[in-house]
C-alpha cells in the first residue's frame with residue numbers, strides 16, 4: 001500500500017529536498033563559455049593498475065554540476081564505470097571545495113563555486129579492474145586501453161559537442177600509443193599532449209598503448225589515411241606477413257567500394273593481441289577497439305582466415321556512428337539512449353561485417369558460407385524464445401541484461417538483433433537482386449544511405465525507420481515498411497531467406513569446416529539432443545523443449561557418464577550415432593550439486609550439424625554477395 005501525503009507535508013518535502021539537492025541542468029546547445037577543460041591522465045602505474053586524473057576546469061561563480069559519462073554509445077547502455085572512480089577532490093584557489101553527489105543521479109556531482117574563482121581543479125583516480133570479475137582488464141605489464149569516458153568529468157547544461165577539452169596522457173617510458181586523436185606535442189617524460197577536441201569526440205577517441213607496438217599503413221592510394229595500430233603481449237606476435245597486410249588493405253578498399261565515402265579525416269584500427277588484456281570490439285567514428293587472440297598473425301591459416309571483427313567495427317564508422325538512429329542522437333553522454341533501431345545499427349553492420357570479411361579475403365568464401373550456415377540454423381531451429389519475444393524487443397537487452405550470462409539463452413534471447421538482423425538484411429539483399437535481375441542490390445542502399453556527405457564526420461546524420469524505408473524504396477520499390485516490421489516484430493520467419501540466395505540449410509552428421517576450425521564441435525549437440533556441453537560435461541545451454549530439456553536436464557548440471565562410460569564429447573557422439581534409428585534410449589548420468597540421477601533420452605535421429613548446400617537449378621546469389629567488388 002502507498003502512504004498518502006497530505007498536501008502540507010508534500011510541499012514541505014519538496015522544499016527540503018530542494019535545499020539539499022541542486023537540479024542537474026539539461027544539456028543545451030550553447031558553448032561552455034568559461035573555456036577549455038584540461039584533462040591530464042597519468043597511465044604509468046601498471047603494477048597497481050591505477051590511472052590518476054587531474055582536470056583543470058574554468059568556471060564561473062555559482063552552481064556547477066559535473067557529470068561522469070553514463071550512457072556509452074557503443075554499449076547502448078548506462079554502463080559508465082562510476083564504481084571505479086575514487087579519491088575525488090576539488091580545489092579552488094588552492095583550497096578544498098566541497099562536492100555532493102546527486103542522490104537521484106549518481107553520475108552527477110554538485111559544487112558551489114565561490115565568488116572570485118575562475119578555475120577549479122579535480123583530482124581523482126580511475127581504479128581499473130585488477131581481476132576480470134570486476135570488469136574488463138585494461139592495464140597489463142605490456143599494454144593499456146584508455147577509454148576517455150572513464151577519465152573525464154564535464155559540465156552539465158551544455159551539449160557535449162560544445163565543451164572543449166585539452167587532453168594529455170603520461171605513458172610508461174618507451175611505450176607508443178595509437179588513437180584517432182591528433183598529437184599536439186610530445187614531452188620528454190613520454191607525456192603526449194593531444195589537439196583540443198569536444199567532449200563527445202574525446203569520449204569517442206580511445207587509446208591503445210603498449211610496450212610492443214606496431215603501426216601499419218593500410219591507406220588505399222590517394223585516400224584518407226587508414227592505420228592498423230597493433231599492441232601485443234610479446235613482440236613476436238607483431239610479426240606480419242605480406243598476405244596478412246594485403247587482406248587488411250583489401251578490407252579498406254572493399255569498404256570504400258561499398259559505401260563510396262569516408263566519414264573520417266583518418267581512421268585508426270586499434271588492435272590488441274593478448275591473453276592478459278580482455279578482448280574488446282567497440283566502434284568509434286574514426287577508430288575502433290579490437291581485441292583478438294595472441295596468434296592473430298602468428299597462427300594465421302589462410303584457409304580458416306579470421307573472423308568478422310575488424311570488418312564489423314569499421315562498418316560502424318558509417319552505420320551507427322555517422323548515420324545514427326535518431327533515438328541515439330543525444331546531446332550528451334548522460335542522456336538516455338533508446339535502442340529501437342539497433343537491428344539496423346548492429347543488424348546491418350553484422351551483415352556487412354560478414355560480407356566484407358568475405359570480399360576482403362579475411363574470411364575465405366567457403367568459411368564465410370559455413371559461418372552463415374550456423375547463423376541460419378540458430379534462427380531456424382535454436383531460438384524458441386522468438387515465440388514469446390520479437391527481434392525488436394531484444395534491442396532492449398543492452399539495458400536489461402548488460403551481457404550477463406543467461407541460464408536459458410535460447411529461450412530468454414540476448415541481443416538477437418545482431419544475427420537475426422543479419423538474416424533479415426540478407427533476405428532484403430536477395431529480394432532486391434532477384435526482382436531487379438541482379439542490376440541492384442543492398443550495396444546500392446549502403447552507398448545512398450550511409451555514403452552521403454563524403455568527408456563529413458564531426459556532426460552525425462540521424463535517421464528514422466521511415467528514412468530507412470524511403471532509401472530502400474529508392475533503390476527498388478517494394479513495401480519495405482511491411483517487409484521489415486513483419487520480420488522484426490515476429491509475424492514472418494526470416495531464417496529461410498537463405499533459400500532466395502540459391503542455398504538451403506541441411507543437417508549432416510559431420511560438422512562443417514568452420515565449426516571444426518573454431519573447435520565448436522566438441523560438446524555441441526545443439527541440433528540433436530538440444531545440449532551444448534563444456535569440456536567437463538557441464539551443460540552450458542539446454543534448448544527449451546528439446547529432447548534433453550524434456551527429460552529434465554537443465555543448464556548448469558553436469559553430464560558425468562553416457563551409457564555407463566565416463567563422459568567425453570566423443571563418447572556421447574558415439575552413443576548418439578549408435579542410437580540412430582534404434583529403440584534403446586541414451587542413458588545419461590547427470591550430476592546436480594551433490595545429487596546424481598540417470599535420465600533416459602529417447603532420441604534416435606543421429607548427429608546433426610548445420611551445412612549450406614546449393615539448391616540445384618537456381619542462381620547462386622550468395623556467391624555474388626560474398627565476391628570482391630571490382
Ligand SMILES: [Zn+2]
Nearest residue numbers: 312316346349
Ligand atoms: Zn557492432
